[in-house]
Amino acid sequence: MTAAPRDGHVRTHVTVPRLRPAPAVLPPSHRTHRAASLMRLPRYLTPYKARWITMLVFSILVVATSIVTPLVTRAVIDGPIAHRDQTGLILLGSVALVLGIVEAVFWFIRRWVVARATLGVEADLRKDLYAQMQQLPMRFHGQWQSGQLLSRIMNDLSVIRRFLGFGLVFLILNMLQVLIVTGLLLAMYWPLGIVVLLSVVPIVITVMRNEQEYTRLSRLSQDQTGDVASIVEESAHGVRVIKAFGRDEHAYSKFDDRVTKLLDTQLAKVRLTSRFWTLLEVIPNITLIVVLGFGAVAVGDGRITIGTLVAFITMMLSLVWPIASLGFLLSMTQESMTAADRIVQVFDEARTIEDGDTELVRPLGHLRLEDVGFQFPDAEPGEWTLRHVDLDLHPGETVALVGATGSGKSVLTSLIPRLYDVSEGRITLDGVDIRELTLPSLRSTVATAFEDPTLFSMSVRENLTLGRPDASESDMNRAIDIAQAQFVYELPFGLDTRIGEQGMSLSGGQRQRLSLARAVLSEPKVLVLDDTLSALDVHTEALVEEALRRILHDVTGIVVAHRASTVLIADKVALLESGTITHVGTHAELLATVPYYRYLLAADGADSPDSAVPADVTRGWHDQEARERGLVDHAVRDVCRDDEHDARSDVDADLEEIGR
Numbered sequence: 249m250t251a252a253p254r255d256g257h258v259r260t261h262v263t264v265p266r267l268r269p270a271p272a273v274l275p276p277s278h279r280t281h282r283a284a285s286l287m288r289l290p291r292y293l294t295p296y297k298a299r300w301i302t303m304l305v306f307s308i309l310v311v312a313t314s315i316v317t318p319l320v321t322r323a324v325i326d327g328p329i330a331h332r333d334q335t336g337l338i339l340l341g342s343v344a345l346v347l348g349i350v351e352a353v354f355w356f357i358r359r360w361v362v363a364r365a366t367l368g369v370e371a372d373l374r375k376d377l378y379a380q381m382q383q384l385p386m387r388f389h390g391q392w393q394s395g396q397l398l399s400r401i402m403n404d405l406s407v408i409r410r411f412l413g414f415g416l417v418f419l420i421l422n423m424l425q426v427l428i429v430t431g432l433l434l435a436m437y438w439p440l441g442i443v444v445l446l447s448v449v450p451i452v453i454t455v456m457r458n459e460q461e462y463t464r465l466s467r468l469s470q471d472q473t474g475d476v477a478s479i480v481e482e483s484a485h486g487v488r489v490i491k492a493f494g495r496d497e498h499a500y501s502k503f504d505d506r507v508t509k510l511l512d513t514q515l516a517k518v519r520l521t522s523r524f525w526t527l528l529e530v531i532p533n534i535t536l537i538v539v540l541g542f543g544a545v546a547v548g549d550g551r552i553t554i555g556t557l558v559a560f561i562t563m564m565l566s567l568v569w570p571i572a573s574l575g576f577l578l579s580m581t582q583e584s585m586t587a588a589d590r591i592v593q594v595f596d597e598a599r600t601i602e603d604g605d606t607e608l609v610r611p612l613g614h615l616r617l618e619d620v621g622f623q624f625p626d627a628e629p630g631e632w633t634l635r636h637v638d639l640d641l642h643p644g645e646t647v648a649l650v651g652a653t654g655s656g657k658s659v660l661t662s663l664i665p666r667l668y669d670v671s672e673g674r675i676t677l678d679g680v681d682i683r684e685l686t687l688p689s690l691r692s693t694v695a696t697a698f699e700d701p702t703l704f705s706m707s708v709r710e711n712l713t714l715g716r717p718d719a720s721e722s723d724m725n726r727a728i729d730i731a732q733a734q735f736v737y738e739l740p741f742g743l744d745t746r747i748g749e750q751g752m753s754l755s756g757g758q759r760q761r762l763s764l765a766r767a768v769l770s771e772p773k774v775l776v777l778d779d780t781l782s783a784l785d786v787h788t789e790a791l792v793e794e795a796l797r798r799i800l801h802d803v804t805g806i807v808v809a810h811r812a813s814t815v816l817i818a819d820k821v822a823l824l825e826s827g828t829i830t831h832v833g834t835h836a837e838l839l840a841t842v843p844y845y846r847y848l849l850a851a852d853g854a855d856s857p858d859s860a861v862p863a864d865v866t867r868g869w870h871d872q873e874a875r876e877r878g879l880v881d882h883a884v885r886d887v888c889r890d891d892e893h894d895a896r897s898d899v900d901a902d903l904e905e906i907g908r
């Protein structure tokens with residue numbers, strides 16, 4: 249074993265900054281919970297603290313200048329205008345002008361300072377959310393629609409940015425302005441001040457009454473936006489299938505249905521907001537009429553000056569926007585609380601695949617599966633996908649994993665790089681439980697090429713060097729040769745050709761070969777090939793197998809195989825039946841002694857369970873898939889009994905030849 253002592257290691261894996269953990273005791277109401285979600289975001293404001301403070305200071309100065317301006321107006325009317333004092337008029341007029349200019353400059357600075365800060369917060373949150381998504385286990389990605397993730401990372405974060413840069417600031421400033429101005433109005437002439445104060449009451453009541461419904465609608469519309477994104481993503485991905493089955497209209501009507509639902513929710517939101525927006529517009533205007541009436545009487549009685557009435561009305565008018573916008577700002581707050589809630593939901597997902605802290609300094613590739621069991625998290629109790637799996641692979645040894653479809657081959661291979669963790673037992677690499685290894689250490693030791701190869705929308709070179717960014721040109725050429733992927737040299741820009749999304753511009757076999765070259769290039773100690781050659785023609789497959797045989801000499805290999813030719817590149821074969829390895833041996837041994845194995849490989853041609861295997865053995869098979877396959881074989885045989893007879897004889901003869 250070459251595992252270095254734990255203490256001496258520096259953890260090299262990426263540590264994603266995490267939001268503060270959720271409170272241990274869940275708050276009583278969902279509303280509080282959503283507010284708590286929003287309250288967990290401010291730590292993202294910290295790097296921009298100076299900007300926020302500057303912005304707040306300038307915002308307060310803007311409010312202050314807007315409050316002082318009416319007071320200067322009063323002084324102009326009651327002073328120089330009333331006393332026909334030209335010098336005083338010029339002086340105070342200049343002060344008012346300067347105040348106006350200063351207010352405009354403060355506005356500009358506020359906007360300029362806040363833009364950088366809010367965009368920065370949005371970008372930081374987006375990066376952390378993406379990093380978290382990368383760290384979350386396959387279980388999470390299996391359960392979440394990608395459109396929902398897309399809408400969170402794009403729309404919800406934009407909602408939060410708008411709230412932080414605009415909503416939150418104005419909520420604070422407007423409330424501050426309402427408080428100060430109302431205080432000043434009361435001080436100027438308290439009866440009119442009371443009128444203004446009373447006008448705020450129905451606004452607050454309406455906002456409170458509509459808040460719950462608005463929250464529900466905003467969450468619904470955000471979720472439905474995610475649904476629409478999911479459909480677009482799925483249709484773009486599956487466009488070939490949709491076209492091939494002539495299901496364009498069906499796909500369109502499904503999309504139409506989701507979009508209509510979203511539209512309905514958005515319209516319901518607009519109906520709700522327009523109801524209280526109307527109220528918010530009407531109330532200040534009614535108040536203005538009342539104030540004008542009582543104010544005129546008060547001026548007539550000599551209780552206040554004209555200057556005071558003008559200042560009062562100017563100040564009162566300055567309250568229209570802060571009060572009217574209250575509903576809109578509270579809606580924004582609701583929306584951003586919902587958005588924060590949806591984002592925190594992703595941040596709070598458990599990273600069930602946690603990093604270990606051991607590095608393999610010079611891995612040898614001794615792989616052992618010890619009584620491994622695996623259950624999907626949502627499986628019924630007792631429903632095991634893999635159970636009691638034992639396998640011991642010495643460095644340089646290759647095993648072919650053979651089993652019926654659905655027997656658990658892919659699941660088993662995905663346990664090696666820890667895409668899933670074992671539910672019981674353990675897997676060791678050079679004697680160290682792979683859960684104790686750092687993920688970079690494990691994943692640089694193990695490389696996997698999947699049956700369905702994913703290529704990214706970037707150049708061939710970038711796709712190839714995904715697992716080993718520093719690979720040299722000659723290393724790349726060697727990997728390309730092994731995988732028989734020389735077609736890449738013929739592409740318009742050679743290795744620099746950008747391949748389409750998911751490598752769609754390449755054929756299935758070409759994608760598989762590129763994915764194989766990628767796995768080979770990363771120079772792993774353990775190479776896992778999950779039916780990687782299934783899309784190749786027999787000639788190319790033979791060439792790839794020949795080259796693989798050479799590199800598998802130095803590498804520990806697990807090769808999922810459906811064909812006898814693939815099995816032959818392995819040193820031994822493990823037969824997987826219903827999630828359990830029932831036989832391990834050489835191909836010849838299993839062929840000679842295990843009828844089920846013989847059946848599985850013969851199924852390439854025309855063998856069938858009841859002809860090749862004695863009835864008592866057939867009865868012993870507990871693989872449901874195999875039985876189903878047997879039934880299919882029966883049906884096929886009924887149709888072409890004669891042809892099958894000939895073909896079976898040929899296949900039997902071939903197998904016997906291989907077995908020898």
Ligand SMILES: Nc1ncnc2c1ncn2[C@@H]1O[C@H](COP(=O)(O)OP(=O)(O)OP(=O)(O)O)[C@@H](O)[C@H]1O
Pocket residue numbers: 390624633651652653654655656657658659660
């Ligand atoms: N994400 C999942 N959630 C629940 N069950 C799953 C999931 N993925 C696979 N399974 C189930 O696990 C079992 C084993 O699947 P697996 O993909 O390993 O089969 P396989 O032997 O590789 O089949 P094939 O040869 O067809 O690729 C199957 O019954 C399958 O339905």
